[in-house]
Amino acid sequence: MPPGSLFVRLHKRYASDMSERSEDLFDVAVIGGGATGYSSALVAARHGLRTVLIAPPARFPPGRxxxxxxxxxxxxxxxxxxxxxxxxxxxxxxxxxxxxxxxxxxxxxxxxxxxxxxxxxxxxxxxNEAIVAALAEAAEAEDGLSILPHTADDIRTGSDMVSILAGDRTIRARLVVGADGARSSARRAAGIEMRxxxxxxxxxxxxxxxxxxxxxxxxxxxxxxxxxxxxxxxxxxxxxxxxxxxxxxxxxxxxxxxxxxxxxxxxxxxxxxxxxxxxxxxxxxxKAATVDAYARNRVMLVGEAAHVFPPIGAQGLNLGFRDVAALDKVLRRGSDPGSDEAIAAYHRQRQIDVRTRTAAVDILNRSLLTDFISVQALRGLGLGLASRVPPLRRLLMRQGLAQRPLFRA
Ligand SMILES: Cc1cc2nc3c(=O)[nH]c(=O)nc-3n(C[C@H](O)[C@H](O)[C@H](O)COP(=O)(O)OP(=O)(O)OC[C@H]3O[C@@H](n4cnc5c(N)ncnc54)[C@H](O)[C@@H]3O)c2cc1C
Structure with missing residues (x-):
């Protein structure tokens, strides 16, 4: 598929669908059209929640x-x-x-x-382009999911709703899913700090x-x-x-x-x-980054809006999909998706998994860079044991693939 062709078609279609509305009310507004944005929008819509995805056409660096x-x-x-x-x-x-x-x-x-x-x-x-194109095709066919081809601006959180300026429309939603990458505006609007x-x-x-x-x-x-x-x-x-x-x-x-x-x-x-x-x-x-909360003020963060990793051990998007799987667990048809309970539940679900993986990747990367002979010896011993002790090998392999947190609370 030529780069962007699907997105151009999709965005033209949804732009004309929504052109008469000046303001719209949704249960969930997802911001960002990367892999975590499209998958979050699909998950929310399948809970029967009225969902809008605010996503300008995605661009993919070649070879990623x-x-x-x-x-x-x-x-x-x-x-x-x-x-x-x-x-x-x-x-x-x-x-x-x-x-x-x-x-x-x-x-x-x-x-x-x-x-x-x-x-x-x-x-x-x-x-990456093939992953997002497949998700976008599914999103196009999904009932109860609208796609708005704009950048989300002026995001304001309130006690009952969040308002978002998208093009010349003001979207209001009970929950915002911030899937807008490392420079997330949704995160800033929610008052969540990134380190x-x-x-x-x-x-x-x-x-x-x-x-x-x-x-x-x-x-x-x-x-x-x-x-x-x-x-x-x-x-x-x-x-x-x-x-x-x-x-x-x-x-x-x-x-x-x-x-x-x-x-x-x-x-x-x-x-x-x-x-x-x-x-x-x-x-x-x-670079790497971590946040002080995974959800706050009717905003839940997924993907790189919530965590950035160096590309070691294939953690980034895999963890992003686990964020969306957690979102799937906390959303309920008919209940307020941005309620204090839902926000607290999502934060609880994500904090241990994301923090332990961030620490593990950081330690692994620093252990490679260090000149300390004791750390090199420890790493060598770890890999030596992993290559020779079958139960340890199996444990490491299973844990590497697990969808569960590395440690439980
Ligand atoms: C070199 C490299 C290799 C990697 N390899 C792997 C790997 O092998 N396995 C793995 O799991 N992970 C890997 N990762 C990590 C992975 O690429 C990312 O975790 C993933 O792409 C992040 O997806 P995302 O949907 O969270 O964010 P993004 O893909 O960054 O999507 C965010 C989207 O939000 C949009 N956006 C931003 N602001 C707004 C706004 N205000 N309004 C509307 N839209 C907005 C952007 O245009 C963008 O399309 C790698 C990363 C790098 C750098």
Whole structure:
């Protein structure tokens, strides 16, 4: 599908549907047309709640894919959208972790197979654009869901309603779902604080055609400046996330293609043979963020509006879909979806899962960057045990895929 074509059609249609209204009343207004926005809108509408999605046409950086773990695939199946994206999905049947540092204490290579825990795959790697296009198609067909192709402005929370300016319309809703990404206006309107921090790294992201079959195994080389991760795509292609010092990532993004291909193949120890880059290289500064509340003042936050991760361990969107699964649990047909009880229930549901995952990814990333020999030894021991002790391997694999929080309250 040409980029954006579906969105242009959808937005034209909904723009004309809603053109006579100057003000409208909804149970739920979802702000943001990324994967968490579309899925939240579908979930709310399926509770019989009158729902509007306020979403300008989405734009996707080329080469961005998301590795969706089994719990996200199950969630998308329950939403009835998984079959719409399988043509673009590559199964991940194995995960290999290689200590690619030159340090004295190196961890042994660990390889995990989904079959060890009785699963056909850990998950699937899919282009972000294909995920959102599939969700958008389902949203178009959903009764009780309107789509408004505007940016939400001037969001004001009140005791009974939230008002939102969208184009020349004032939308009023009992609950706002903020799915509007890391710079969320919904979050600001609700008075929720976000704390951000950055890492001394950037991620260079692109995709390759590779010379040998990848066998549907993703490989993560841990280096002194962060992971170099190759994830299988459909056919003989792989996506790459290469984390390193910002100046080095920028330099690599500007290399001639041939030189870049050679450096990538060297770093990958030629495990998939030759590598030929086939989408533009994009560099992302690495940062993370967490919020002081997941819901407040008739606003619930999902996805990057609530948490930002460095792309390690495929947590970001997987956690975003778990936010939407939690939203599904707290919404009830016929009751006020933005009531104090619903807001408190959503906050309770999300805080432990998100906070423990944020801490786990932070510790993992810092353990890779540290020069402390004791931390390197501990990491090496952990990976060594994980590769040799079957019950620990299975526990780690199951926990990595779990939809439950890492720890219970
Ligand atoms: C390099 C990289 C690799 C990654 N890999 C993975 C991975 O393998 N697996 C994984 O699970 N996660 C991964 N992630 C994380 C994942 O991409 C994000 O978690 C996910 O895309 C966030 O989706 P979202 O819907 O929350 O936000 P977004 O995709 O940011 O969508 C927010 C939308 O809201 C819209 N918006 C903003 N303001 C307004 C407004 N005022 N009104 C209306 N709309 C508005 C924006 O235009 C945008 O379309 C990766 C991230 C990076 C950077």
């Amino acid at each position: 894919t998301a590795a969706l773990l089994g719990s996200s695939v199950d969630f998308l199946r329950r939403l009835g959208v998984w079959d719409r994206m399988t043509d673009d999905a590559a199964a991940m049947v194995g995960m290999r972790i290689v200590d690619g540092t030159r340090r004295l204490l190196r961890a042994p290579e660990a390889i995990f197979h989904a079959s060890e825990i009785g699963l056909p795959a850990f998950g699937h790697n899919i282009a 951000e921090w950055s890492y001394p790294q950037s991620a260079l992201v692109t995709t390759f055609k590779v010379g040998r079959p990848h066998g549907n195994v993703s490989t993560e080389f841990h280096t002194e400046h962060g992971p170099f991760t190759l994830v299988p795509m459909k056919g003989q292609r792989m996506s790459l996330i290469w984390m390193d010092r910002p100046d080095i990532s920028t330099m690599r993004s500007e290399l001639q293609e041939d030189a870049f291909n050679r450096r990538a193949e060297e770093r990958a120890a030629s495990i998939v043979g030759t590598m030929a880059v086939d989408t533009p290289r994009v560099v992302y500064p690495m």
